[in-house]
Amino acid sequence: MESYSNEFKISLCNLLKARFPYLYIATWEEDRLLSIISSVIDDDSLIKTKRKLFTWKITTGLSTGESLTKKVIKDPIEVLDFIEKYEEPAIFVLIDFHIYFGRSGTAPDIHVIRKIRDVSSALKRSLNPKNVIFVSPSLILPDDLQKEITIVDFELPSFDEIISLIEEMIETNKRNNRITVDLDPHEKECLARASLGLTLEEAENAFARSMVEDGCLNIEDLDVVIEEKRQIIKKTEILEFISTDLEMSDVGGLENLKTWLKKRNKSWFDSAKRYGISAPRGVLITGVPGCGKSLIVKAISSMWQLPFLRLDIGKVFSGVVGSSEKNMREAIKIAETISPCILWIDEIEKAFGGIGGGDGGTSERVFGTFLTWMQEKTKPVFVAATANNIRLLPPEFLRKGRFDEIFFVDMPTHKERVNIFQIHIKKRLIDQNVVGDFELSDELLYHLADLTEGYSGSEIEQVVISALFDAFSEDRSINLHDFEKAIISTVPLSKTQEEEIMRIREWANVRAVAATSKEDSKGYQNETADMGGDVNITRGGRSIDV
Structure with missing residues (x-):
């Protein structure tokens, strides 16, 4: 491979020429790194003084000399002795040396650590340039070497x-x-x-x-x-890779949000740079429970053809002091590693809604880590957060720059309910014996939508399922009466939690954009449904075109 990162090569070259005695590179890609180091040494435009490259591994040791005069050194102290006494310009790559630095609760090898510190002075005073590069899969650095070693970032392939x-x-x-x-x-x-x-x-x-x-x-x-x-x-146990076959066509309504997402598809490609735009940071979707927030987030993965990850905040907060912050940093690092990707945080208000709740400041530190990353991240990790009660979230979480937009998902309008019924009935009615004489017409869909004013999308889905169970229990085909019976026996959320829904809408009216399009909302800005009593449904969210 010839196309290496010029930025890394130049940075490494400058550190070598400045005679930094010890460099530490954490990577799994030993062969790729060795190839880049070799290319730096062989490039006269980067390094004028030719240097010999030595490599040490715990299995093969370090080979010295040529042909019959060469000697293989495996002992770490002897290797450091050889480095100290070697008089020619050289670079020594020590792979696996981190096993002497202490890991998994084991103490560092104090003799090896002391020898590394002793050799440091000799490297700096050497007449000819000599550098040591430690390579390991993960960064393990004992306190005694904090001032001796310089950490160099080695990015994954470009x-x-x-x-x-x-x-x-x-x-x-x-x-x-x-x-x-x-x-x-x-x-x-x-x-x-x-x-x-x-x-x-x-x-x-x-x-x-x-x-x-x-x-x-x-x-x-x-x-x-x-x-x-x-x-x-x-x-990792903190992140979950979710496979989903949901398409945007499986989501009824929410056309405003769908359009917003469609416009941002492939914005992480080079072609987007011509327009001076970068990949979107994320979206916060709030609203009434059961109205499709999680559903549409899952459908983003299919639309964008990106890996879909779920961050389990509950697993971030573990019982060991200091591990919660580490878990959050590790989750962020992994998400960035496999970017571009979608990172989903479901019901985020439950995770960050009680900041400062007597946990010794752990939740505040984890929250701070997440906020800082949201503000400053450069990798294309699209954060899709959902919340049922956004009023519980700290105000700094909603500040511009964290998310590109906040969308409010309300109870489906009449047009959206028609669409939702059509999706669920078509998806399930595939056997002709079950269908029988039943005909899915526009007239029937409009009739069902009229009967379910104030119903959420999940409640409509349950209506369809209940109707099918009635037909199944009697071993017959489905009919309109089954749907009407299921509707009558359902008490919608808009009635049982009317006050709470109104409060959420009041918040959304000035702070969020309606996920429903203007076209779908026409004639339903102030809906009133009679479900055994008056339920006034004033829709929330600013109706704008995105």
Whole structure:
């Protein structure tokens, strides 16, 4: 691979030329890192003084000299002695040395730590430049070495690197006539973007698996790439990788919100940069329970063809002091690792609604970490948060810059109820014996919508299910009476929690945008339903075009 990150190469080169004695790079990609270090050493435009590259591993040790004169050193103290006494310009890459730094509750090897500190002075005074680079999968740094070692960030493969990998694999397989390639430039970009967050080996494995399975590399192989990312999530308990086959067409109504999401699709591609825009930060969806907030969030994944993660805030707050903050940082890091992706936080008010509730400040620190990341994040992680009672959230959470927009999801309008009934009835009525003489006409849908004014989307779904259970229990086809009976026996949320819904609407009238479009709201801005009593439903949320 030739397309390495120039930014990393220049940064590494400057540290080497400035004679920083110890560098620490945390990465799983040892081979990729060694290739980049070699390319830096061999590039005369970066480093004038030629340096020899030595590599030490706990299994193979460090080889010195040439042919018959070479010696293999495995002992860590002896390796450090060799580094100290070596007189020529050199770079020493020590892989696995972190096992002497202390891990999983074990104490650091005090002799190795002391020797590292002793050698530091010798490296700085050396006539010829010498640098030591520690490499390990994770950062483990004992307190005694905090001032001696400089940490260097090594990013996962860039878009250009993955594009180069795809082209290299395509070219190799084409020469062997093994596969067919059906990718236009835009689809190739989609595949590469979806692979961001994988190591080069993981990306190569995903592409190789795609080629082997059907002998073809095409845009449909996005599923294989996402499956590879799923493996990363499986190794953490805080994040959950959710598979969903929901489409936007499965969500009734909410056209304003759908349009907003559609306009922002693919905004993390390079083509968006021509318009001077960046990927959206996120959206906060609040409103009446059971009206489709979670449903539409799940459908975003299918529309955008991105990995869909759920953050379990309950698992962030563990019992060990200090671990909650660490868990939040780890969750953020993993989400950024597999970005672009969608990060869903359901009922977020339950997580952050009681800040400062006598937990020693833990919730405030976790909340602060999350807020800072929301404000400053640069990776394309789209945060989709849902809340039933947004008034419980701290005001700083709602400040502009955290989310791109706040949408309010209200009780479905007449037009939306028609759509919801149609979706649920069509989805379930697939057996002709169950359908019988039943005909799903516009007239019937309008009649059911008239009867369910003030019903939420989930209540309409339950009406359909209850009607089907009635028909099933009597082993007959469905009929209109089954739906009417189910409607009459249902007491909607708009009646049982009228006061609470009104309070939520009052908040949303000036602070949120209506998820329902103006067209769907026509004639229903002030709905009144008679459900055994008067239920006044004044719709909430500003009706604007997005």
